[in-house]
Structures are given as C-alpha cells and as structure tokens.
Amino acid sequence: MSSSRTLLWCGAVVFSGMTQASDTTTAGAATEQNIATPVEQFSVLPATCITLRQGRKCFATITIKLTLSAAGSYCLYQQGIDEPIQCWNQVSTHQFSVPFESSEKVVYQLKDQQSHHIIAQAGVEVSWVHQATSRKRRWRLF
Amino acid sequence: MHRLIAALLFMSLAGSALADDIESEAPDDDSFQWQVMFEYAVQYDPTVLEVAEHDSFNDFSSGSFYLDVSYNGFFIQTDRHRTSTFSGEFGYQLIERDDWGLDIIAKVYLHGFDPASIERNNDKKHPGFEKITERNFGGGIALRYSYFEENVFFSADLATLDPSGKNEGWLFDLYYSHLTVYQNWDIYSGVGLSYFSQELVDYYAGVTEQESSTHYPVYQSGDGYKIEAQVFGLYPLSQDWAFTAGMTHSLYSSSFSQSPIGLRKNITLYKLGVRYVF
Numbered sequence: 001m002s003s004s005r006t007l008l009w010c011g012a013v014v015f016s017g018m019t020q021a022s023d024t025t026t027a028g029a030a031t032e033q034n035i036a037t038p039v040e041q042f043s044v045l046p047a048t049c050i051t052l053r054q055g056r057k058c059f060a061t062i063t064i065k066l067t068l069s070a071a072g073s074y075c076l077y078q079q080g081i082d083e084p085i086q087c088w089n090q091v092s093t094h095q096f097s098v099p100f101e102s103s104e105k106v107v108y109q110l111k112d113q114q115s116h117h118i119i120a121q122a123g124v125e126v127s128w129v130h131q132a133t134s135r136k137r138r139w140r141l142f
Numbered sequence: 143m144h145r146l147i148a149a150l151l152f153m154s155l156a157g158s159a160l161a162d163d164i165e166s167e168a169p170d171d172d173s174f175q176w177q178v179m180f181e182y183a184v185q186y187d188p189t190v191l192e193v194a195e196h197d198s199f200n201d202f203s204s205g206s207f208y209l210d211v212s213y214n215g216f217f218i219q220t221d222r223h224r225t226s227t228f229s230g231e232f233g234y235q236l237i238e239r240d241d242w243g244l245d246i247i248a249k250v251y252l253h254g255f256d257p258a259s260i261e262r263n264n265d266k267k268h269p270g271f272e273k274i275t276e277r278n279f280g281g282g283i284a285l286r287y288s289y290f291e292e293n294v295f296f297s298a299d300l301a302t303l304d305p306s307g308k309n310e311g312w313l314f315d316l317y318y319s320h321l322t323v324y325q326n327w328d329i330y331s332g333v334g335l336s337y338f339s340q341e342l343v344d345y346y347a348g349v350t351e352q353e354s355s356t357h358y359p360v361y362q363s364g365d366g367y368k369i370e371a372q373v374f375g376l377y378p379l380s381q382d383w384a385f386t387a388g389m390t391h392s393l394y395s396s397s398f399s400q401s402p403i404g405l406r407k408n409i410t411l412y413k414l415g416v417r418y419v420f
Contacts, residue, residue: 050378050379051326051378052326052377052384056323058326129380129384129419130419
C-alpha cells in the first residue's frame with residue numbers, strides 16, 4: 001500500500017478563515033498577513049477522490065460550501081490557474097458543485113475580489129486502490 | 143499431445159536463448175511481488191448440468207480469495223478480469239518481452255461433477271442419473287502465448303488434459319480482452335473461444351454402456367467448442383474496496399448440449415460484488 005493510503009479518505013476538509021483557523025497549518029496567505037476575514041466555513045467534499053490505479057485521473061463532483069459572517073464579493077480559484085471558477089457578489093452563504101478531474105491533489109482557494117488575497121483554501125487529495133507497479137507484465141495492464 | 147507441448151516448449155526455449163543472445167536485454171524484474179484480494183459476490187451462476195438445482199443461499203453467493211505471487215519467473219495468478227471463478231493458475235515465464243510473452247502454466251480448465259451427489263441434494267429425482275459416474279475436474283499443463291497493448295490483452299493456450307486418466311485430451315483456448323476506462327470505471331469486454339478434443343468432450347458429455355439407462359442412452363460425442371462473451375466492471379469505493387459487476391454468456395456446441403446427461407447449450411452468469419484489496 002502506498003503511504004498516501006494512510007491519508008484520510010472520507011470526511012470533510014473544512015478550512016475556516018484565519019480568524020477561526022489560526023491554529024491550523026493551512027490557513028493560507030491571509031493568515032500569513034494576519035488579515036481578518038468573514039469566512040466561517042469553507043468546505044470541499046469529498047476530501048479525497050479515489051481512482052482504481054495510481055497515476056490515473058480521478059473524476060468526481062466536488063461540493064463546495066461557503067459560509068460568511070458578512071456578505072462580500074469573492075471568487076473561487078483552482079491553485080495555479082488564473083481564471084476564477086466562480087465569483088459572487090454580496091453573498092453570505094453559498095453551496096455549489098464543480099467537476100473534478102485530476103491525477104493529483106487540487107487546491108481550491110477563495111479570494112477577495114478586490115484585494116485578491118486568499119482568505120480560505122481547501123484541497124482534494126487523489127488516492128487509489130491499486131498501486132502502480134514497475135513490473136512489466138503481471139499487473140501492468142489492468 | 144504431450145509430445146506437441148514438449149516440442150513447442152523446446153522451440154520456445156531455444157528461441158528465447160537465441161533472442162537473449164541477440165538482444166542482450168536486461169533481465170526482467172525478478173523481485174518478489176504479491177497481491178491478495180477478497181471478493182464477496184451475489185451471483186446467478188447456473189451450472190452446466192441442467193438437473194443441478196439452485197435453491198440455497200450459498201448457490202447465489204460466493205466468497206473468493208484472489209492471490210497473485212510472482213518471484214523470479216514463477217507466478218501464481220488469478221484472472222481478475224474474467225468473471226469465471228476457477229481461473230487460478232501456476233506457471234513459469236519462458237519468454238518475457240514488452241508486448242508479448244510465453245509461459246508454461248498449470249490450470250484447471252473444466253469443472254467436474256458428481257451425479258450421485260447432485261441427485262442426493264436434488265428435490266426432484268432423475269431415475270438413472272445416479273448411474274452416471276463422477277467426472278473429474280479438467281486440470282492440465284498448457285503453453286500460453288500472451289500479447290499486451292496498453293488496453294488490450296490476448297492469450298492463446300494450448301493445453302493437454304487427462305481428467306479420466308485413460309484418454310488424453312487437449313484444448314485450445316483463445317481469449318481477447320479490451321479495457322475501457324470511463325471516468326473511475328474500468329470496463330473489460332472480452333470474447334473467448336475454446337476448442338475441446340473429442341476425448342475431452344466425450345469424457346464429460348458421453349454416456350457409456352455401463353452408465354446407460356432408459357433416460358440416459360449411450361452417447362458418444364465428437365469434438366466441441368465453447369464461445370464466451372463477457373463484460374466486467376470495477377469501480378473504486380475507497381482505498382481498500384472496489385465494487386465489481388460482471389456478466390458472462392457462454393455458448394456450448396451441440397456435442398455438449400445433445401448429451402443425454404443434460405448439458406446446457408447457453409449459460410449466462412451475472413455477478414455483483416465487493417472486493418477488498420489487502
């Protein structure tokens with residue numbers, strides 16, 4: 001089994017804004033800048049996408065839940081991509097789904113529309129049932 | 143047939159040695175590898191015998207361990223891609239190349255059956271059926287050619303079997319499988335063709351004078367074949383569990399189905415299960 005198999009494969013990854021999650025190690029850039037944000041909940045489900053074989057793309061529909069203490073204008077980004085997935089104006093709670101298709105971990109970032117600061121982020125891991133093997137023949141194919 | 147297998151074996155070994163001299167390929171990975179899986183399934187798996195009744199829960203469920211071990215050219219493997227439940231085999235790799243290989247394997251190709259035992263468990267009795275003698279399982283030694291592409295597997299087995307201990311039979315088994323990956327699903331579509339020598343078919347389907355009765359007249363079969371088509375799917379449920387579903391349809395030649403013993407011409411197996419990967 002791969003080391004990644006020890007990762008949690010179920011349950012929510014819930015990252016709050018820095019004011020609620022200052023004790024976590026993944027509070028994002030906003031935490032580093034110590035800027036207060038109105039994010040009460042930013043969750044991404046499922047936390048892990050499971051594929052049959054290591055290295056394969058994994059497909060899922062990701063549900064993202066956002067709860068803000070005050071209405072504001074925000075955009076959701078996939079880390080490393082400049083174009084936002086979705087933006088909202090003057091919302092305090094929001095839930096939506098996005099298609100997931102990746103062979104490696106994807107991090108979603110919630111950014112303030114004006115400052116472009118990351119105010120929350122959460123990732124979806126990719127794991128697998130069968131480990132990839134260098135063996136040429138016996139488990140190579142299927 | 144033993145001579146044929148031996149001749150093919152000699153030719154393949156000679157060919158392998160020559161190829162090694164020419165290509166000087168790096169030796170294949172000879173490290174110890176293993177994998178164990180357990181599968182529990184509910185299934186509808188009618189036996190080839192028409193008189194065998196399916197009525198208990200055990201007839202519609204199955205638990206199977208799939209063991210794969212490989213070391214230094216030797217291997218034990220179970221064919222996880224076919225819905226058949228008796229596909230374990232032990233073998234040795236004679237030639238191993240990137241896209242093809244030649245193995246010598248020991249494998250059970252045909253189920254046996256015990257009419258007396260079946261009749262004891264049947265509610266409906268079949269006069270004369272108990273006189274039919276037990277048929278042993280058909281295990282044998284085979285030479286297997288395998289061809290691989292990224293999503294394609296093809297194998298050709300030439301096997302010698304002697305389930306009766308008296309008349310050696312042989313079979314030729316061709317199998318082609320294609321993997322389609324659709325999102326998180328692995329879907330295997332396969333077709334197979336097996337040819338059985340007259341000795342083999344007659345051992346399983348024939349009725350001798352000693353076995354014959356009013357309902358089971360003497361029957362001597364010719365050679366025969368089986369055509370198989372199947373679809374088999376796997377879907378990951380977690381890092382340890384996968385869902386499995388499969389269907390296999392087998393069509394036997396009339397040399398089997400015309401036997402007075404009552405062998406089905408068409409058999410369709412359905413299977414739904416979960417698989418745990420250790």
